[in-house]
Amino acid sequence: DARVTQTPRHKVTEMGQEVTMRCQPILGHNTVFWYRQTMMQGLELLAYFRNRAPLDDSGMPKDRFSAEMPDATLATLKIQPSEPRDSAVYFCASGDQSGTVSYEQYFGPGTRLTVT
């Protein structure tokens, strides 16, 4: 049963520290998404990649967030420096967006980030 994996599952850090979250998408999926969930904003897209190329990162605060996909089995989301308002659950999802069809996305368990 293929699943998206995310590490760490929980992270507590102090303001100003660097945070790196990792995601392993389902093998064979060509699109990887990063979403953030907060009580106030709900679920919102931060960035996504297709065939490892970034397609849209307009949802990310550019000055402190960066997303990369160094290879097909790893996506990373980095926050530097972190701030208390970044506290949220960060989800990675992967899907197979073949041609012009949008298929379902499968979500990882999330990384719960707390910035104090």
Next chain:
Amino acid sequence: AQKVTQAQTEISVVEKEDVTLDCVYETRDTTYYLFWYKQPPSGELVFLIRRNSFDEQNEISGRYSWNFQKSTSSFNFTITASQVVDSAVYFCALSGGPGLYNQGGKLIFGQGTELSVKP
């Protein structure tokens, strides 16, 4: 602009009752996709169903059924004979068409409906 509205913030029912979760969407795309996801108390997001804009057939899967109506831009979800295990937050989501550069696929989520099923 694309938007998904789930007007019901919280719903509480007693076990075995039927319950319908409403979802209304806005999009200018002619090709689009609609989804429902379940988020149980454990926090993960579980895919339930995907529909494309050209397929208005209703779908039934066990106790779950979905009613897609383009005329009212709605994609409602009904749970028949609800059970305590159905307690969760349910999200409706919209994905636009591929776009000029095949950049489609990102999900626009509604705010979610928290369903509580009491024994």
